[in-house]
Amino acid sequence: MTVSRIVPEIAPVRVAEPTGRKRRDGPLLERPEVRDVLAWLRLLVDPQDAAAVVRALGRPPIELRQVHLARVIQLARRRRLDLVSGLSTATESPQLPPEARERIQRFLAVHESACAGLDVLSPEAFIASLIDLLGQRAYPLLAPEDAAERRAGVERLHELALEFARSQPGASARELARHLVMVASVSGHEAQPGERAAPEWDELAHGELQATLQLMRQEVSASVARIGERLGELRLDTDLDISHGVVRYLELLKVAAMLQRPSEQSMADALGDINARLLAAATPLQREIFETSPLDDALRSAFGAADVQAPGDEADARRYARARAHAIAPREGPSLGTFLPRKGVGLALSASDIETYLSCPLKYKFARVLRIPIEQTLHQRFGIAVHQVLERFHAGGDQTMAWMLELFDDGWRRSGLGNSARERRLREKARAALTRYHARLSDGSSRPVWFERSFSFRLGPHHVRGRVDRVDRLAGEAEERYELIDYKTSRPKTAAQLKDDVQLSLYALAARAAWQLESSRQAYYYVLDDRKVPVPVGGGEPDKIADTVLEVGEGILAQEFEPTPSRARCSICDYRIACPAAET
Numbered sequence: 001m002t003v004s005r006i007v008p009e010i011a012p013v014r015v016a017e018p019t020g021r022k023r024r025d026g027p028l029l030e031r032p033e034v035r036d037v038l039a040w041l042r043l044l045v046d047p048q049d050a051a052a053v054v055r056a057l058g059r060p061p062i063e064l065r066q067v068h069l070a071r072v073i074q075l076a077r078r079r080r081l082d083l084v085s086g087l088s089t090a091t092e093s094p095q096l097p098p099e100a101r102e103r104i105q106r107f108l109a110v111h112e113s114a115c116a117g118l119d120v121l122s123p124e125a126f127i128a129s130l131i132d133l134l135g136q137r138a139y140p141l142l143a144p145e146d147a148a149e150r151r152a153g154v155e156r157l158h159e160l161a162l163e164f165a166r167s168q169p170g171a172s173a174r175e176l177a178r179h180l181v182m183v184a185s186v187s188g189h190e191a192q193p194g195e196r197a198a199p200e201w202d203e204l205a206h207g208e209l210q211a212t213l214q215l216m217r218q219e220v221s222a223s224v225a226r227i228g229e230r231l232g233e234l235r236l237d238t239d240l241d242i243s244h245g246v247v248r249y250l251e252l253l254k255v256a257a258m259l260q261r262p263s264e265q266s267m268a269d270a271l272g273d274i275n276a277r278l279l280a281a282a283t284p285l286q287r288e289i290f291e292t293s294p295l296d297d298a299l300r301s302a303f304g305a306a307d308v309q310a311p312g313d314e315a316d317a318r319r320y321a322r323a324r325a326h327a328i329a330p331r332e333g334p335s336l337g338t339f340l341p342r343k344g345v346g347l348a349l350s351a352s353d354i355e356t357y358l359s360c361p362l363k364y365k366f367a368r369v370l371r372i373p374i375e376q377t378l379h380q381r382f383g384i385a386v387h388q389v390l391e392r393f394h395a396g397g398d399q400t401m402a403w404m405l406e407l408f409d410d411g412w413r414r415s416g417l418g419n420s421a422r423e424r425r426l427r428e429k430a431r432a433a434l435t436r437y438h439a440r441l442s443d444g445s446s447r448p449v450w451f452e453r454s455f456s457f458r459l460g461p462h463h464v465r466g467r468v469d470r471v472d473r474l475a476g477e478a479e480e481r482y483e484l485i486d487y488k489t490s491r492p493k494t495a496a497q498l499k500d501d502v503q504l505s506l507y508a509l510a511a512r513a514a515w516q517l518e519s520s521r522q523a524y525y526y527v528l529d530d531r532k533v534p535v536p537v538g539g540g541e542p543d544k545i546a547d548t549v550l551e552v553g554e555g556i557l558a559q560e561f562e563p564t565p566s567r568a569r570c571s572i573c574d575y576r577i578a579c580p581a582a583e584t
């Protein structure tokens with residue numbers, strides 16, 4: 001069950017900001033330490049909530065490495081277990097190194113204690129014990145101001161629990177957990193991570209450097225605890241961990257020095273000078289790591305506004321974002337390369353993969369690399385049921401309306417769709433829509449010739465594959481022409497909203513490459529509204545979409561997964577709880 005499906009039975013307590021403090025730290029429930037506690041609450045009330053488990057595993061006090069996280073998810077998926085149950089079996093797996101198993105055991109210990117508390121403690125005692133279990137009150141390695149902010153965040157969460165206990169005497173800790181999860185869910189839709197406005201480039205350069213410094217500072221701060229802890233473990237790569245940590249600190253010094261260089265000194269001079277001084281203090285191993293870092297490229301792009309090149313267009317800006325992402329990403333973890341969806345030397349890609357990566361590379365990583373399981377929403381199950389009815393209807397011999405509705409009733413039951421008021425409304429809508437769909441089949445403007453036709457073709461090193469819902473032969477055309485149709489059960493979009501559409505442009509390319517259909521047109525058919533919206537694909541478009549696929553493939557292979565938060569995207573993102581970009 002996903003959070004959105006947890007029925008809120010108790011009126012939410014209003015979420016206020018910490019009293020007496022300015023709102024410089026953003027909404028309370030967007031703060032990382034509060035989201036850590038919320039992730040645990042989510043997974044305690046719903047063990048199927050894999051995105052919450054992923055956050056809990058990746059954050060203190062567990063801090064499982066990404067590559068081990070990917071392995072654990074893979075093991076759980078193979079055994080068809082939810083992630084929490086999968087973790088228990090993962091502790092026996094030879095595919096995980098001892099340090100990963102030890103971290104998983106730590107997770108399971110916290111989970112067991114928290115589960116026990118959920119059913120016996122009072123709401124306020126439970127939240128206090130969970131905060132303590134997660135070590136959320138201890139921040140000895142943070143700057144005093146940061147530590148105070150974080151402490152205020154968790155204390156406020158504790159106050160919310162007290163308010164809840166006062167307003168709902170006799171409520172259990174489990175009810176409190178559900179209540180806080182629901183409050184966070186509502187709040188999450190009101191307070192999304194802000195889309196960055198587009199500043200002037202010279203402002204951007206300085207601002208980006210400040211932001212980079214801030215992110216690196218946090219990363220170095222987090223890595224101190226992480227590397228320090230590893231010193232106590234018997235490991236063969238301890239010196240590498242230490243050297244990476246030292247180089248991160250040297251890089252932090254570099255950015256700070258660049259920001260404070262004398263105004264008359266050029267960027268190139270300053271960078272050369274600072275690098276020489278820092279390298280003089282480094283060991284040979286640290287020097288090697290330092291010199292292969294992509295940070296200088298990012299600095300040149302950002303700091304060189306006046307004397308180098310400003311990002312002229314979106315592609316430049318994307319390249320800069322990639323360089324910066326590389327520069328600030330923690331580097332001590334092993335690569336996720338073995339978890340990329342490879343086929344040969346390239347990748348297996350679908351239209352949906354490409355759309356997901358273009359919308360947010362981090363979302364692609366959550367969905368296709370880590371493969372965090374997400375439960376289907378009611379609308380997704382409904383959409384699949386309608387698609388399946390149309391597929392079975394066209395595949396069978398009987399083409400009557402009665403048979404189509406029979407298939408629908410059967411599909412409805414098999415999809416697990418029920419009889420709630422919402423489901424009944426959807427069901428009536430679908431029956432009416434299918435009746436109209438059936439009537440349209442005989443209007444004579446076109447003749448359906450293929451249904452669910454699959455394609456697979458090579459594009460550069462990649463294999464692109466997918467299925468087109470329906471292909472019609474157009475009537476009354478001099479030359480043989482076809483229409484590629486994709487069914488949708490969402491609200492219709494206008495042709496203008498579809499001008500940058502990826503899916504049908506890719507299908508047009510596939511029709512040429514895989515089926516040798518040189519001339520086709522494309523349309524979305526919005527089944528519930530009985531509306532077909534054509535998507536024009538001009539002469540140059542197939543090349544443009546091919547370039548887009550190649551660029552996306554390059555980004556994935558280079559493991560460039562920088563998040564691109566926006567209100568519209570994040571508000572419907574299933575991975576929000578696991579996403580560091582969705583916090584303040």
Ligand code: SF4
Nearest residue numbers: 360563565570573579
């Ligand atoms: S929450 Fe937003 S930034 Fe994070 S993965 Fe989802 S879409 Fe990307």
